[in-house]
Amino acid sequence: MGKIMKGAAALLGVLAAAEAGGSAYLYRRTMIRCNAKTERTMKMSGVDWEKYIPMMKARREWMMEQPHEDVWITSHDGLKLHGTYFKGGEGNRAVICFHGYTSEGLNDYGSLSDYYLKRGFRMLLVDLRAHGQSGGEHIGFGSMDRFDGVRWVDWMVEKTGGDAQILLHGNSMGSATVCMMSGLKLPPQVKGIVSDCAFTSMKDVFTHVLHSMYHIPAFPMLQIADRANRKQVGYGLDDCDSSREVRKATVPFLFIHGADDVFVPCWMTEKIYENCASPKTKLIVRGAGHGESYYKDTEGYEKALDSFIGRIMK
Template identity: 85%
Template sequence: MGKLLKGAAALLGAAAAAEVAGSAYLYRRTMIRYNAKTERTMKMSGVDWEKYIPMMKERREWMMEQPHEDVWITSHDGLKLHGTYFKGAEGNKAVICFHGYTSEGLNDYSSLSHYYLKHGFRMLLIDERAHGRSEGEHIGFGNMDRLDGKRWIDWMVETAGEDVQIILHGNSMGGATVCMMSGLDLPPQVKGIISDCAFTSMKDVFTHVLHSMYHIPAFPMLQLADWANKKQVGYGLDDCNSAREVRRAKVPFLFIHGSEDVFVPCWMTEEIYKNCASPKTKLIVGGAGHGESYYKDTEAYENAMDSFIGGVMK
């Protein structure tokens, strides 16, 4: 019996050690800047991006021909944050764009810049903390980025003037960021928020990925990762949740999601939409995967933007 108990204890110890090691690997792989790879994220999205490259390339080349400059702010905790500012027609319409996980502003909005700049918008493409040319080691999945976003709003008001009308546009992690920002006390210059394929929380999206892509249970890996994140940066994986934050929203929303999103499932936007307290509308693009909606049905996407922006801006 003693040998049996010792054997069982050894097995339990080994299993516990494996769980701790797995959780540490998950944490480093997803939360630490230099281990999170763009190529892996694109593969996990499940979208065949090759077919959209010609459009992306053409529009990026056009975008980079427009007058632009690098701009910088300092976050509340001392990080130097980068953005690329396109002055456009220098009128009173502006958009601040928030990119997805492991990406950067110039990458995610090269195609949509064609819409915004041709409609006379000033356009600010930010690099969220721990991405692009912005400082930071830990990826916050919107938790800290929402506070950075508010500072970018202040920068835009100072740059464009008190009468500027601002749209916040975010996709994926950026979509979650703008949803989380809606729970803050935003200035009156923010007229509308467009959220494309947002997730509810880090906890929810990690649970989904572990179940659907790795076919392993979330417990206890997520609990250990939650503990590690609280110890490292002061907040847990569900401390800031898009579906909870929008309950305090006052700014009108346009929600967009692809019906075939396997990375951030469409039910997350449905949950956020259901909880949103402000005026809201949504577009679900049939057959679109993660972040694919604009490319899958450009006409429907831009028509939804036309209607929404026309309703919130003078």
């Protein structure tokens, strides 16, 4: 019996070490800047991006021909954050755009710039912390980025003037960011928020990926990763949840999601939508995967934007 007990203890020790090692690997792979790779994220999205490259390339080239400049702010915790500012028609309409996981502002909004800049909007494409030219090593998944976002809004108000009419537009992690921002006190110049394929929380999206793509249980890996994140940056994987933050929202929302999203399932936006306390509308694009809605149905997407902006801006 003693040998059996010792063997069982040894086995449990090996399993615990394996779980700890796996959790550490998950944490480093997904939440530390130097290990999070764009190629891996694009593959996990399940979208065939090759067919959209001609459109992306042409619109990005046109965008970069428009007057623009690099701009910088400092976060509340001392990080130097970068954005690319396009002056557009230099009127009082402006959009601040927040990109997805492992991307950057110029990458995610090269195509949508065709919509906003041709309608005279000032356009600010921010690099979220630990992305692009912004500082930081720990990826925030919206929890810290929401505070950075408010600072970018202040920057835009100062740039545009007190009569500014500002739209926040987020994609994927950037979408979770703008949803989480809605729970904060936003300046009155923020007139609306566009949320495209948002996730509810880090915990939910990590659980989904572990189950659906790696076919392994989330427990206890996420609990270990949660403790690591609390120790490193001061908050857990479920401390900030888009579906909870929008209960405090007062700014109107347009929610968009692809019905065939396998990376961030559509039920997450449905849950956020149900909880949202402010005026809201939604567009679910049939056949669209993660972040694909604009490309799958460009006309429908732009019509939804036209209708939404027409209601919230003069």
